Every structure is written in C-alpha cells, then in structure tokens.
Amino acid sequence: MGLTTHHSSPIMNREIDLSVSTYGVARQLKYDVAILPWGATEPHNLHLPYMTDCILSQAVALDAAERALHQYGVRCMVLPPVAMGSQNPGQRDLPFCIHYRYETQFSILKDIVASLQHQGIRRLLIVNGHGGNSFKQMIRDLSLVTHPSSIMIASAEWFKMASAKDFFEQPGDHADEIETSVMMHYHPELVRLEEAGEGKSRSFAIEALREGKVWMPRHWTLVTDDTGIGNPALSTAEKGRRFADACADGFARFLRDFSKINEESELYSEKSSY
Numbered sequence: 001m002g003l004t005t006h007h008s009s010p011i012m013n014r015e016i017d018l019s020v021s022t023y024g025v026a027r028q029l030k031y032d033v034a035i036l037p038w039g040a041t042e043p044h045n046l047h048l049p050y051m052t053d054c055i056l057s058q059a060v061a062l063d064a065a066e067r068a069l070h071q072y073g074v075r076c077m078v079l080p081p082v083a084m085g086s087q088n089p090g091q092r093d094l095p096f097c098i099h100y101r102y103e104t105q106f107s108i109l110k111d112i113v114a115s116l117q118h119q120g121i122r123r124l125l126i127v128n129g130h131g132g133n134s135f136k137q138m139i140r141d142l143s144l145v146t147h148p149s150s151i152m153i154a155s156a157e158w159f160k161m162a163s164a165k166d167f168f169e170q171p172g173d174h175a176d177e178i179e180t181s182v183m184m185h186y187h188p189e190l191v192r193l194e195e196a197g198e199g200k201s202r203s204f205a206i207e208a209l210r211e212g213k214v215w216m217p218r219h220w221t222l223v224t225d226d227t228g229i230g231n232p233a234l235s236t237a238e239k240g241r242r243f244a245d246a247c248a249d250g251f252a253r254f255l256r257d258f259s260k261i262n263e264e265s266e267l268y269s270e271k272s273s274y
C-alpha cells in the first residue's frame with residue numbers, strides 16, 4: 001500500500017515516504033520521528049474505496065511530514081500504512097470487510113516498534129484513520145517493555161487534529177462529508193460521489209448509549225444500510241483541502257515539539273492541570 005498525495009513532489013516523497021523511498025536515500029539521512037499511518041479494510045458507503053482509512057491517514061501524515069521538514073527542520077519518515085483494522089459486529093458480514101483482533105494488531109505494532117528501536121529511531125507517532133482502532137492499551141502494554149529513553153510512542157486520529165464543524169456543514173461519522181471531501185482533495189479519481197448512498201443511520205434506543213455515557217459497539221448492518229454514517233452530498237475538494245491543511249499543520253507542530261523531547265520528564269509542565 002503506497003498511494004501518495006497527488007500534489008507532493010516525487011523527490012520530496014523519497015525523503016519522507018517509505019513506500020517510494022530507497023535505501024540509497026534513507027541511509028544518508030537522520031530521522032527524528034517515524035510516522036505510522038494505520039487504517040482498515042472496510043466499505044465506505046458506496047462511493048469511496050475500501051482502503052479510504054489507509055489512504056487518508058497516509059496522505060495527511062505525508063503533508064505533516066513535509067511541513068515539519070520545511071518549516072521546523074524536523075525530518076520524519078512516513079511508513080507504509082497498516083490496513084488491519086478492528087471492526088464492529090455486523091461489518092464482517094459485508095464482502096471483503098476484514099476484522100483484525102487486538103492480539104493481531106498488537107503483534108504487528110510490537111514488531112514495528114522492536115525494529116525501529118533496534119535501528120535507533122526514538123520517536124514513533126501513529127496516525128490513525130479508523131475510528132474502530134484504539135492504541136492506548138497497546139502503548140500502555142508496550143511501556144512495560146520499552147523505556148521512553150529508548151522510544152516514545154504517541155498516537156492520534158488524523159480527523160481530530162482540527163474541528164470538523166469549522167469546515168463542514170454536515171459532518172458525520174463514516175464515509176461522510178469529511179472523509180469524502182478530503183478524499184476528493186487528495187485523490188479525486190477514486191471518488192464516485194454520484195454513486196453514494198445518503199448515509200442515513202439509526203441511533204441507540206437507550207439514552208445513556210445514545211449520549212455516549214455508556215459504550216458498546218454498534219452493529220453496523222443494523223445502524224446503516226449503505227455502510228455510511230453521514231450524508232456526503234455536500235462534499236467538495238476545497239473543503240477537504242482546508243481541513244486536511246489544518247490537520248497537517250497541527251501534526252507538524254506536534255512533530256516539532258515531540259522531536260525536541262529528550263527525557264520523559266520534559267513531557268510535563270510545571271503548570272497545574274486542575
């Protein structure tokens with residue numbers, strides 16, 4: 001898996017994009033942070049590719065890495081995206097929607113971290129593109145066997161690096177105006193908006209579940225008929241560009257700060273948090 005953003009320089013990509021880089025390039029450079037895009041293999045309404053979560057997490061990560069290098073002098077290598085996502089009940093009923101267990105995802109992450117740590121990479125940022133994935137417990141478990149002085153691991157969902165309501169009229173949850181617009185920005189050739197379903201969805205009947213006070217996984221085929229949650233009809237490439245730029249800028253600032261941390265104690269401020 002190695003789609004790159006359509007507007008990025010191929011020469012630049014060889015320095016920051018492992019899916020097109022070569023050993024001849026990478027061996028000459030020192031990297032401050034490794035970035036790992038992580039998505040899933042699942043339907044995205046009727047108009048977006050199964051690999052949408054991988055494509056978008058990689059594209060935003062590459063834009064962030066480009067900004068970090070040019071604006072802050074921080075060099076990152078964006079690894080090829082991992083397509084192994086955790087799915088809700090009902091999703092595995094859909095053709096070619098693949099569910100990967102926690103144990104499988106954790107094994108993959110452990111092997112990646114072990115390799116990077118062995119090679120002297122001291123910072124890893126996971127850029128998640130799939131809402132069903134959760135890396136908090138994996139990172140906590142890894143902290144028992146890896147010390148921050150050898151490698152620090154952080155994670156973020158790319159679509160939470162900026163406020164969607166500031167850019168979109170009807171932001172939704174899945175294959176919605178957000179994902180469709182950002183895909184139209186990066187890869188318009190992969191979007192078939194005229195084929196999209198309306199993305200209508202059903203809410204939980206129990207109030208505490210509906211309000212998020214209590215959590216349980218949604219049964220996907222009972223929640224949505226076209227696998228989408230949120231109407232993509234108002235999507236535009238310009239909305240996608242503006243939102244993707246805001247997210248990439250946020251990541252670039254984090255990468256600047258993350259790369260400067262030498263000791264775990266430097267992660268914390270003297271200011272009171274209460």
